[in-house]
Amino acid sequence: SKRKSPRSKQAVMKEQEELEKKTRLEVDLLINDHHRRLPRSKAETIGGTYSRYSCRFQSSIPDQVRELLYRAEAEGIFVPRENVFYDLAVRGWKDRRPGLSRLKEAADAKKLKALLLFSTSRLYRRSYKAMQFGEERLVASGIRAIFVSSNLDTDDGENWRSMLQILGVVDEAQVRMMAAQIQSAHVGLALRRIIHGTIPLGY
Numbered sequence: 001s002k003r004k005s006p007r008s009k010q011a012v013m014k015e016q017e018e019l020e021k022k023t024r025l026e027v028d029l030l031i032n033d034h035h036r037r038l039p040r041s042k043a044e045t046i047g048g049t050y051s052r053y054s055c056r057f058q059s060s061i062p063d064q065v066r067e068l069l070y071r072a073e074a075e076g077i078f079v080p081r082e083n084v085f086y087d088l089a090v091r092g093w094k095d096r097r098p099g100l101s102r103l104k105e106a107a108d109a110k111k112l113k114a115l116l117l118f119s120t121s122r123l124y125r126r127s128y129k130a131m132q133f134g135e136e137r138l139v140a141s142g143i144r145a146i147f148v149s150s151n152l153d154t155d156d157g158e159n160w161r162s163m164l165q166i167l168g169v170v171d172e173a174q175v176r177m178m179a180a181q182i183q184s185a186h187v188g189l190a191l192r193r194i195i196h197g198t199i200p201l202g203y
Helices: 009-037 061-074 098-108 127-141 160-191
Strands: 045-052 084-087 114-117 144-147
Touching: 009 061, 009 084, 045 061, 045 098, 061 084, 061 114, 084 098, 098 127, 127 144
Parallel strands: 045 084, 045 114, 114 144
Antiparallel strands: none
16 A cells, blocks of 8 residues: 655644644533532632643543542632643653643742642653652642642641652653553554554654
8 A cells, every 4th residue: 555645744733733722622621510510619729730741642631630620629629720731742851841831830929729730740750850849839839739640649748758759750660661662562563564654653
């Protein structure tokens, strides 16, 4: 069969725009449901969420946001739409990310009292950066941090520091192992000629 030519830059940009639009719409629906279940008048405090994924062929932001909002409701945390921060197809080692930058601005402006994240790797790939952000940017500013997948809460005494450090190292190691496995699987698919078109080698 005839091999497909690589997609143009315009085609890639169009696909990214469509994904961003689709993500916004899905997040809007999730937030509307969250506000219906937990109105501001019944919440104990105001918080925010941060989500990220690194590969543009993934689309897990709405899934992450959904889980974070469920936990927010259980904790009595109302999340305004403007406090839902996320980055699409941005690697975790980067400091300059649109969603992360908006989160930093909101934190500095005291627009949230709690932040919910799925795991330390969603914040930063490097464990020391996740620890630094949690310690200096959040807790030092009086912002509670909740890592939902590991059930880590900085409001739970003083043990959270050592636990965050341990979990950060574990998350970083897990991501590295997953990257190698995914890359190997991609190569295997390519060798079996199952893949047609472009594909990212990595995670």
